[in-house]
Structure formats: structure tokens, C-alpha cells
Amino acid sequence: MTNAFSFKLRTTDGSARRGAFVTPRGTVQTPAFMPVGTQGTVKGLKPQDVAATGAEIVLGNTYHLMLRPGPERVAALGGLHKFMNWEKPILTDSGGFQVMSLATLRKLSEQAVTFRSHIDGTMFELSPERAIEIQALLGAEISMQLDECLKLPASRDEIERAMRLSLRWAERSRRAFEPRIKDGYALFGIVQGGDDLHLRADSARELVRIGFEGYAIGGLAVGEPQAVMLNVVAETTPQLPADRPRYLMGVGTPHDMLEAVARGIDMFDCVMPTRNGRHGMAFTRFGTVNLSNARHADDPRPLDEESPHLVARTYSRAYLHHLTKANEILGAVLLSTINIAYYQALMAGMRAAIEAGRFADFRAETISRWEQGDIPAR
């Protein structure tokens, strides 16, 4: 197996890490941002347009794909890569998070969670073993263990109960995943424990004992203050092995990612660049820009004349404003593209800064540029 999953840490700068992981479908440079391909598509973008932003990996959602079109169908069609025409690596989540946020009639047992599809009411059962099976059917290079994602706020007892269940499911996930390891695929464990640092430490220690190709931090970015999230990250990453990638799930804003990399995170995924793009908001080097604002109506400037990405350099703010106001599909397409491209450019900037040993300066300059905001319109 020449391209079995492996992670190589190239250099560090403070707690920030510059590395890369190898998969059977190619290498991913870290820190990395994974655009979210919820239902087998990064919303609005053709796969080649996703790749042109610089993205080297995308995320697929087990929950959505198990409901529609169904993992057995995707497998019969050649797997998720072929289905969506994306040739590079894919990480799939385990479905735990969406079961909590989207499904109805959830019933949780030691064995599994049963729930009703939010699409057509069909009942489904998701066990740790089935979550692994689905991700194998999809053909993901990186799978995630099934975990229980709590709705917050929750009591400490409830958080601990869910964390302990997630650990037992981690063990079962690992056992179920065993046959895929020899083919070079990776399974990540997920640290849970809410905002309780002792529970987080217990969770991390037990997961490391089980042993995974990578470790995720879950249960954050669910409404808690950024400081709470960053504190959990800062206290958790030192308890994870340095030679495995660390993935902060569902995060986040550019500022979240900058601060999380400063605290030792290597991977992110988030729907913000596409979701906010569909609502007329752009992420840029100059901070966020709300294109629906009338002040852009006569502005001939592109969002960023110096962007490495053609779309961000080309279309005027006036045009993006017009498309947004007119609710044109192309507005969603262009702004989603621009946002993912900015997320990728930010990652590339962090990677270069860590290599150069100037991550602290890059971080300060980037934040200052965001806060200073845009060059005033003429």
C-alpha cells in the first residue's frame, strides 16, 4: 500500500502546526479547510470549481446521503467520488451531529440511535457499526466515529453521560473499521465533554488509548462564546498525539480558524462560506462584506483586486450587489466560490507563515486588516 493514510508534521511555530496528510486519493496540506458537500455537492459549485479554489479535500454528510440517495445506491454507482465527480480525498462525518439537529423522533439507546428522516418521515437506525459501513459504502478516505452530539445547554451529568457513550461507540467504531485500515483508510475519534476540561481530558485520553489515525474535537461551535471554544481547544490539543492530525469540527469564521490554528488545530470544515455566500455575504481579506447593502450598487471594484482567485478579482461589487438583490442563482454561485477561495487563501497564508516562523505576525496583520476594513469606495 503506497498511499496509506499518514500524517507528517513538517514544522511548528508556537502551537501552530504545518504538515500534510497522505491518502489513497492524494495529499492534503495542513492547516486545511474542507468545503462542505452536504448532499453530494458543495452547494452551487462544480467539482472543478471547488478544486480551483485550492481545496484539496471536501466533506460529505453521512446523515444526508443515507437518507438520499442512500449509501448502497452510491456504492452501486461507484462511490461518492465518482457520483459527484470529485477525484480528491473526501472526509465523511458519521451522521451524529445532523441526527441531533435535523431528524425528529430521535430515540437513543446503548446500541444505536433511531430517528425519522426530515425529508419523508422514513425511520432509520444508525449504530456505530452502521455509520462505519455507510462511510465505507461512500468510499471516504477519512471516516469519523459515531458520537452523541448533545443539544446545549446541558447539565454536567448529561455531558458526561454522552461523552462516555461516545467513548464506547468509539471502541465499537474502531472495531468495525478494522478491515479498512489495511487499504490505507483513516478513522478519526472525536473528543467530547462540552466545556468541562476534565471531561475533555478523560475523553482525549481514552480515545488515544483506543488509537485513531486522527482526532477531532467535537461539540463546539454550537453557540458557546468564542473564548470558551478556544479555551477547550487550547486545553485539549496538548493531550493529543503530535503525530496525528487534529480536526476542529464545524468551525468556523476566518477568525475562529486563525485562533484555532494558533492553538494546534490542523483541519476545519464549515458551511459558512457557502451558506453566507447564498445570502449575499462575502469573506475577504478586508473582513466581511454584505453585498446586499446599497452602498455597493455603483462600485466598479472587485471584492479583492489582488485575490489569487479569478472570480474574486473579476466581478464588480456593483454586479454582485445586483445579483444578490435580484436573487439570481449566479450570485450564490459567485459568492460561494469567492468565499471558499478566501478560506483557502487564508489557509495557504497560515501555512506559509508557519513555515517562515512568522505565524504570530501573520495572525496580527490578518486581524488588523480585517478590523481596518475595506478601502473606502470612491
Next chain:
Amino acid sequence: MTNAFSFKLRTTDGSARRGAFVTPRGTVQTPAFMPVGTQGTVKGLKPQDVAATGAEIVLGNTYHLMLRPGPERVAALGGLHKFMNWEKPILTDSGGFQVMSLATLRKLSEQAVTFRSHIDGTMFELSPERAIEIQALLGAEISMQLDECLKLPASRDEIERAMRLSLRWAERSRRAFEPRIKDGYALFGIVQGGDDLHLRADSARELVRIGFEGYAIGGLAVGEPQAVMLNVVAETTPQLPADRPRYLMGVGTPHDMLEAVARGIDMFDCVMPTRNGRHGMAFTRFGTVNLSNARHADDPRPLDEESPHLVARTYSRAYLHHLTKANEILGAVLLSTINIAYYQALMAGMRAAIEAGRFADFRAETISRWEQGDIPAR
């Protein structure tokens, strides 16, 4: 003026014509199909994706653009080409058709039509002179005269009244357009007269007397049977000068276009490829395909393995079905692209067939292929 508007008829085959027209922004091969860029965007497609279908010209809508973002604004931003990043020729309609179909509180006088915007209720006035001015502000290579588009059915008296008013507006349009001729731009007159062949003949004769760079046939494809439309076309084209392009407005299906070319038409525009694409319908060499039908759910074949266009060759029917069912933006994007590409391929096929003197055979083979339908799924 090296690239002033001109039309060259290369060859004919029966009544079918193979030609090309030159504009200041480049040459367009005919028969030509113009994708519709209603609000400054061919819905869902980036301009380079429109060009990649083979389209050499797009249509812009005066009515939509005068309401939002406004022609003076577009002009200040450098014109419609720059605004939407489309470098090739643009034809703009005059707004008459949409005033009738979309605006409310219409009031028609000899001088102009006043109406209320369907977007925000603002009152607008559109005269023949203002329609020409707007199209000049947008920077269209080909402008259309303002005409009165009747809602059908209408009495013969009403059809004649509207046709005569449209002729007087044609005269005023031509006068207003005069200064743009020396810069190589073109103005087309519009033959009206409903399904009355005598009125159509009067309209054509008077327009030819005024003199235009091209002639359109308007007021068709508004619900009448195809046979009625084709009969009006067949009777009208012989009354138009052979050395000017002929444009059948708002048409149509692939079959409409094939039959209209057989009757001497050179140019078409229609929202069907994009609108139907947004609703899960594909136009292909094998006829129309409704991707929302469950029979496509497990079909790994692309819509047309031999399509000259990458998108039609690449994505499986199963994937297009999934995107359609999931109401994903990418489904609208891909199917709109596939449909415009098929329209362009059909035009290219007609052009080659006319050149080869085998248009009748091409027409029969194409219709037979549509009627035979698709190769059965495995």
C-alpha cells in the same frame, strides 16, 4: 469602421440559410441561438460557461435592466458587457414584450407606454426613443425597435391597430437610432400582425421600406399552435430581404427551431433551456428527459456520451436525478448548461447540414432520433 454590422449569406438549402453576421464585438454564425440573460446573467451560468457551450451572442432584457439596476447605472459601470463580464455580442430586446407580460397599470398612448414596475411599484415611461436610448446605454450590438405586444386572443381590428402603432414606433425608433449606425451597431425592425397573413405582409413591407439591419418576427410563440406559428413564418420570410438576418423572437423548442430554419429563420432566443433546466428537464439528442423521474435514480450513464460538451458527457443521470430531487443549485446549473449546449449543438448541426446541402436529411434524422427516444437503461 472595420467591424460595422453586416450579414453575409453563405449558402442556402431549400429555404434554410447558412450565414454569419459581423458586429463590433465579433462574428456570429447563423442559424444562431441566443441564450437569454434576463437580468444581466444567463441564469446560473458564469459567462465563460456560456461561451463554452458554443454561444456567440446572448440576449439582454431592456425591461428587466431598466427596472434594476437601471441603464444609466450600467452605462456608468462601463456597459452591459463589462457589467456581466461577457465580451461577445449582445442583442437587447426593446422591453415591449415584458411590459405586456410583467408590468401592471399599463397605459398605452401614441407617444409611449407607462407602467408600474413589478418589483417595487415605481412608475416608468417607455417610448420608442427611450427604448433606443436604454439599449445604447447598455451598449448592445443589436437593438430592437419598441413594439406593442398584444395579449392574445385579440380581434383583427385590435391586431391591426397594434401593428400600425408598432410601424409608427418603428419609424421613430429608426430615427432615434440614426447616430449609432455610423458606429457599426444594428437595429432590427419587428414584423407584427398576429396570425393574419395580410397584416403580416403589410408590416413586413413597411418595415423594409423604413430599412433595418435585420428583421424580427414578433408576436409568435405566445400560445398559438405550432402549425399557425410556422405558417406565419413560412409566409413572412419570403417578404424579407435575403441579405438581412431574420430573427424569430422567443422561440423555442428544438423542434420549433428546426422547422423555423427550414422556413428561412436565422436567429432565435428562448428561456426554455435555462427555465426547464431549473425544473429538472434536459434537452438531448434523444428528446427531452425529465430527471426528476425515479427511473433515473440508479442510471450511471451521462445524458449523452457523445455530446461535444463536457458536462453532458460527465455527470450521471443518477446524480442529476439526485440533485433535482434534493433541489440543489448545482442541478439547475448543470442542466441549464447541458440544455444550452444541446441548443448550440443543434444549431451547429443545422449549419453543417445546410453547408453540405443535406438539411432535409438532417431534419428527418434529428426528428426521428427525438421520437425514437433514448437507449433503454440497462
